[in-house]
Amino acid sequence: xxxxxxxxxxxxxxxxxxxxxxxxxxxxxxxxxxxxxxxxxxxxxxxxxxxxxxxxxxxxxxxxxxxxxxxxxxxxxxxxxxxxxxxxxxxxxxxxxxxxxxxxxxxxxxxxxxxxxxxxxx
Amino acid sequence: xxxxxxxxxxxxxxxxxxxxxxxxxxxxxxxxxxxxxxxxxxxxxxxxxxxxxxxxxxxxxxxxxxxxxxxxxxxxxxxxxxxxxxxxxxxxxxxxxxxxxxxxxxxxxxxxxxxxxxxxxx
DNA sequence: GCTTGAGCTGGAGTGCACTCCAACTCGTAC
DNA sequence: GTACGAGTTGGAGTGCACTCCAGCTCAAGC
Numbered sequence: 001x002x003x004x005x006x007x008x009x010x011x012x013x014x015x016x017x018x019x020x021x022x023x024x025x026x027x028x029x030x031x032x033x034x035x036x037x038x039x040x041x042x043x044x045x046x047x048x049x050x051x052x053x054x055x056x057x058x059x060x061x062x063x064x065x066x067x068x069x070x071x072x073x074x075x076x077x078x079x080x081x082x083x084x085x086x087x088x089x090x091x092x093x094x095x096x097x098x099x100x101x102x103x104x105x106x107x108x109x110x111x112x113x114x115x116x117x118x119x120x121x122x
Numbered sequence: 123x124x125x126x127x128x129x130x131x132x133x134x135x136x137x138x139x140x141x142x143x144x145x146x147x148x149x150x151x152x153x154x155x156x157x158x159x160x161x162x163x164x165x166x167x168x169x170x171x172x173x174x175x176x177x178x179x180x181x182x183x184x185x186x187x188x189x190x191x192x193x194x195x196x197x198x199x200x201x202x203x204x205x206x207x208x209x210x211x212x213x214x215x216x217x218x219x220x221x222x223x224x225x226x227x228x229x230x231x232x233x234x235x236x237x238x239x240x241x242x243x244x
Numbered sequence: 245g246c247t248t249g250a251g252c253t254g255g256a257g258t259g260c261a262c263t264c265c266a267a268c269t270c271g272t273a274c
Numbered sequence: 275g276t277a278c279g280a281g282t283t284g285g286a287g288t289g290c291a292c293t294c295c296a297g298c299t300c301a302a303g304c
Contacts, residue, residue: 004250014251015293023291034300036251052223055216060291074237081234084227091220091227094177098217101174105206105213112203115196126280136281137263145261156270158281182261 001039010047023060025050025067056091123161132169145182147172147189178213 007014020026026047029037053063066083069076129136142148143159148169151159175185188205191198 002251013293016291018252019292034251036300049226052219052226056220056223074241077234077238077241081231081238084231084234088224088227088231091224095217095220095224097174098178098213098220101178102210102213102217104171104174105210109203109206109210112199112206116199116203119196119199124281135263138261140282141262156281158270 001041001043003037003039006039006043006047009044010051012047020047020050024064025060027067027071053087056087057094058087062087123163123165125159125161128161128165128169131166132173134169142169142172146186147182149189149193175209178209179216180209184209 001009003014003017006012006017010017012020017026021028026043029039029043032038050063050067053066058066062083066080069080069083123131125136125139128134128139132139134142139148143150148165151161151165154160172185172189175188180188184205188202191202191205
């Protein structure tokens with residue numbers, strides 16, 4: 001796969017993919033004779049996971065750290081697990097907050113509907 | 123209440139409070155004879171709600187829009203309700219994604235634990 | 245053999261959301 | 275009466291996470 005296909009499949013731009021490589025989120029792929037990046041299929045799963053970490057609010061620096069550990073292999077399992085557990089806790093907290101906010105918005109929406117109805121009745 | 127007390131109570135900095143006023147998130151408060159901002163207690167609830175919208179990922183521009191509508195009074199109820207409903211939908215989607223990610227992290231943590239245990243056994 | 249399109253590099257630019265700063269004014273405590 | 279702490283302004287600076295650009299190479303199609 002060349003960079004354009006990875007971009008299409010992941011929804012990231014080619015610029016973003018090269019940027020991710022530069023900062024260490026994605027390992028530098030092999031190159032063909034013309035110097036172009038040739039990615040293996042496994043990069044898609046990795047990028048998908050990165051996007052999930054991203055979407056749940058993990059900071060770039062921490063994602064880079066995780067990627068570095070992953071590169072280093074099995075001897076970093078414990079540290080990676082700890083990172084995931086820490087992030088899990090953060091996500092759990094944010095999840096609870098989101099549920100609160102959903103409930104609050106529902107109450108407000110209901111109140112607004114009631115007021116709209118009342119105004120119409122005038 | 124002067125700006126320092128609002129800052130302490132809300133956890134925002136005085137700079138952020140003035141910035142929020144400048145961009146229209148907070149209505150300009152009354153001033154005392156020395157030109158200092160005097161806030162009513164109701165601003166605390168409003169800031170709390172703003173922070174909830176913020177923490178659930180509503181963009182600054184949209185929060186400003188909501189604040190503008192709120193300033194304009196009851197004739198904007200419908201638009202505000204629609205904004206909240208739209209945001210609710212976004213939050214619901216993100217919530218589902220967070221739950222997925224939590225489950226994925228749990229699976230990974232479990233797998234890592236298993237591998238750590240196995241490595242120890244060698 | 246020339247155009248087109250995808251890819252390459254290094255570096256500059258963007259947008260968001262603050263955050264900090266200099267230079268000033270007040271009101272209170274000593 | 276002066277030092278101090280909290281407030282004021284306008285404007286500059288920061289950090290994050292991309293995003294864009296100029297100027298280049300290469301392979302394939304006509």
